Amino acid sequence: MSSHNLDVYMPILILIGIGIALVFGAILFGKLIRPHNPSRLKEQAYECGEDPVGVAWSNFNVRFYVVSLIFIIFDVESALMFPVASVFKKFNEIGRGGIILCTFIVFVMILVSGVIYCWRKGDLDWVKSFHLNLDESSEKNTQEAS
Amino acid sequence: MNEGLISFLSQFDGHKAFVKMISDFAGTDATSTISFFIYLAACLAVVGVMATIGGLGTYAERKISADLQARQGPNRVGPFGLLQMLADGVKMILKEDIIPSAADKPMFIMAPMLCIVGVFGSLAVVPFSSGFILSDLNVGVFYLLGISSLVGVGIFIGGYSSNSKWSMLGGMRGASQIISYEIPVTLSIIAIVVLSGGMSFGTLIGGQGGFPHEWYILHNPFTFIAFFVYFIGALAETNRAPFDLPEAESELVSGYHTEYTGMRFAFFALAEYIEVFVVCGVAAALFFGGWKVPFDLGTGEAFSALPPIIAKNIGQILQLGSFFTKTLLLYYVVIWIRWTLPRLRVDQLMTLCWKYLTPIALFNLIMIAVWAYAFDGKSMFELFTAMGSGSTGGH
Numbered sequence: 331m332s333s334h335n336l337d338v339y340m341p342i343l344i345l346i347g348i349g350i351a352l353v354f355g356a357i358l359f360g361k362l363i364r365p366h367n368p369s370r371l372k373e374q375a376y377e378c379g380e381d382p383v384g385v386a387w388s389n390f391n392v393r394f395y396v397v398s399l400i401f402i403i404f405d406v407e408s409a410l411m412f413p414v415a416s417v418f419k420k421f422n423e424i425g426r427g428g429i430i431l432c433t434f435i436v437f438v439m440i441l442v443s444g445v446i447y448c449w450r451k452g453d454l455d456w457v458k459s460f461h462l463n464l465d466e467s468s469e470k471n472t473q474e475a476s
Numbered sequence: 477m478n479e480g481l482i483s484f485l486s487q488f489d490g491h492k493a494f495v496k497m498i499s500d501f502a503g504t505d506a507t508s509t510i511s512f513f514i515y516l517a518a519c520l521a522v523v524g525v526m527a528t529i530g531g532l533g534t535y536a537e538r539k540i541s542a543d544l545q546a547r548q549g550p551n552r553v554g555p556f557g558l559l560q561m562l563a564d565g566v567k568m569i570l571k572e573d574i575i576p577s578a579a580d581k582p583m584f585i586m587a588p589m590l591c592i593v594g595v596f597g598s599l600a601v602v603p604f605s606s607g608f609i610l611s612d613l614n615v616g617v618f619y620l621l622g623i624s625s626l627v628g629v630g631i632f633i634g635g636y637s638s639n640s641k642w643s644m645l646g647g648m649r650g651a652s653q654i655i656s657y658e659i660p661v662t663l664s665i666i667a668i669v670v671l672s673g674g675m676s677f678g679t680l681i682g683g684q685g686g687f688p689h690e691w692y693i694l695h696n697p698f699t700f701i702a703f704f705v706y707f708i709g710a711l712a713e714t715n716r717a718p719f720d721l722p723e724a725e726s727e728l729v730s731g732y733h734t735e736y737t738g739m740r741f742a743f744f745a746l747a748e749y750i751e752v753f754v755v756c757g758v759a760a761a762l763f764f765g766g767w768k769v770p771f772d773l774g775t776g777e778a779f780s781a782l783p784p785i786i787a788k789n790i791g792q793i794l795q796l797g798s799f800f801t802k803t804l805l806l807y808y809v810v811i812w813i814r815w816t817l818p819r820l821r822v823d824q825l826m827t828l829c830w831k832y833l834t835p836i837a838l839f840n841l842i843m844i845a846v847w848a849y850a851f852d853g854k855s856m857f858e859l860f861t862a863m864g865s866g867s868t869g870g871h
Contacts, residue, residue: 337482337511341600341610342623344512344519349596352523353589356739360569364738373577375640376734385578386644387636394652397826401655404834408662412618412675415666418845419673419853427849434670434845442838445830454830456823 396453403444411437481518482511484607488785518610522599526750531561533749533807540808541815564742571738579735580637587634588740591747594626595754602757603677605767605795607788616676617665620758621658624713627751628654631715631722634744635732646731649822650722654713656829661709663837664702667844668692668762671699671853681761686770686798689857693763696856698843703763705837707806710755712829714748717814724819752810753803760802767795 375382414434421430448454485491495510502509535550535558542549550557575584601616603609613619628651635647669675671692672683684691693703712719723731733744760766773794779787820828851859 337508338611338613340512341515341519342597344516345523345596345600345610346593348519348523349593350589353592353743356569356743357573360573360739364570365572367572368574370577372572372574375576375578375638375643376729377641382578382640386639386641390644390648394648397652397656400830401659404659405655405662408659408666409618411666412669415669416673416675418670418848422849422853431845431849435842438838438842438845442835445834445838449831454826456826 393456400444400448400453404441407437407441407444481608481610482514485514515610518608519600522604522610523596526596526599526753527746529753530746530749531565533752534564534745535561536807537811537814540811544812544815568738568742573740574735574737576639576735578639580639583633583637584735585740587630587637588736588743588747590630590633591627592743594624594630595747595750597623597626598754599750601677602754603681603761603766604799605792606678606681607792608796609677612676612678614674614676616678617669617680617758617762618675620754621662621665624751624754625654625658627747628713630747631732631744634736635722638732638735640735642729642734643732646722646724646728646734649728650715650732653715653719653721653825656826657709657712657719657833660705660829660833660837661713663834663841664706664709665762667699667702667837667841670841670845670848671695677761677766681766681768684765684768686765686768686772688765690768690855691763691765694856696844696847698840698847699763701836702840702844703759705833705840706762707759708828709833710759711810711813712825714751714755716748716752716810718817718819719825720814720819721822721825753807756806756810757799757803759806760799764802765798766802767799769794769798 375386377383411434414430414437418430418434421427445454486495495507498510499505499507538560539549539557541547550560553559553563575581598620600610601613601620603612631654632647632651635643635645635650638644638647668680672680674680688694692699694700715722721731722728723733728734733741736744769791773791775791779790782790854862
């Protein structure tokens with residue numbers, strides 16, 4: 331049976347090959363029958379009919395960066411949880427469910443504390459609400475003034 | 477527990493005799509070579525069927541949306557407009573292929589390919605029936621999560637490489653949305669893995685039965701919630717409305733594929749429609765019993781009067797019917813939701829994911845682990861029947 335173990339991965343390689351061949355094949359086949367009249371205007375990036383201003387590769391909102399950072403932490407953690415989850419039932423059957431349940435809860439609690447930390451820091455809000463502090467300080471100012 | 481296509485075939489004498497004949501002829505062990513050709517034929521068949529389903533998906537989408545809005549929908553090309561997808565395909569392939577001069581050309585060409593490869597790769601583990609699953613990997617659902625992330629990479633690269641502001645915004649939104657909603661989806665899947673005790677689709681479906689009360693969605697109250705978390709997350713991962721922000725027509729023109737024309741655009745659309753089928757199939761497998769048929773008709777033992785090769789294949793066909801019925805019903809729900817709900821805003825999208833779905837999924841995960849420990853993995857129904865018969869099972 332050991333020689334068959336790698337055979338189960340064969341369909342994946344075949345499917346990936348089919349995918350690449352399909353994209354290349356369709357585009358190369360289309361080359362035979364489709365028109366080809368390039369012009370400067372056609373090759374411009376679409377910007378509502380105007381000439382594009384600058385390039386699109388500019389600095390971007392830092393929110394996307396924070397979201398991807400939070401994602402990486404959670405994704406690695408949940409990838410590590412898969413092995414624990416898949417032996418859960420076996421441990422339960424041999425009567426050591428308590429140990430695996432505790433392990434599992436520790437794993438989940440790390441994630442929960444991560445969520446709580448990000449939430450408290452305000453990183454789960456799309457627009458970080460700093461106007462709250464402004465309001466407080468302006469209130470203070472008005473109180474001091476009065 | 478690898479009940480893939482080859483192990484299903486190898487229980488018949490004809491397959492063994494054929495392998496032996498070719499091996500004798502070639503003088504070496506030809507098992508792997510024959511497996512390769514069987515897999516190649518099966519993969520081509522699956523890709524063909526899936527491409528048709530993807531094409532019919534566009535047709536169904538237009539027909540159902542027309543139905544919901546009291547219109548006719550496509551009805552000119554062929555009977556009931558069924559050949560509309562062929563007409564669309566011919567139109568797409570005849571369109572001029574334009575690559576913007578300012579674009580990053582290699583990445584621009586690579587982006588639709590990444591989407592297609594990600595989706596086709598995930599087809600390898602979709603469990604169509606107990607015999608017809610291309611390869612029942614022991615890391616099945618984990619592999620599926622991994623390879624379908626390639627679609628997100630493809631969308632981001634498509635948006636980035638176009639060098640257009642609309643595409644860039646769409647690609648950025650797409651990437652952040654897909655990675656964010658992957659967390660609740662993964663956590664819901666882990667919850668089911670806890671109950672079934674394995675990551676391969678054979679194990680995941682093997683823990684369920686043919687009747688609704690044996691499905692994981694009705695296993696306990698928390699799996700019921702987990703299904704909805706998974707489904708909402710899956711909608712967002714496939715960029716379906718109400719989460720279609722990456723291609724929001726009214727604000728971003730067409731999002732990440734603004735600059736794509738002809739076949740390159742068609743591949744993005746094809747990848748999206750097949751991916752919807754895949755996530756619906758996974759939902760059917762994880763929560764709705766997959767290919768299980770009531771009364772164990774799927775094993776073919778009920779037809780023992782017939783020769784085993786016919787009985788087994790009748791069983792397989794019933795299983796295929798069961799899987800496709802569940803999956804296509806979910807597909808209908810996905811289209812229905814698209815034409816019913818308005819689109820979310822970006823901040824609402826992130827709030828829904830991180831402040832609602834993720835905490836709910838984490839809570840679910842703990843409660844399902846506690847349930848599996850406290851009741852020895854018994855479902856609600858089993859507990860009720862145990863109570864009814866007066867025996868006090870469990871702890």
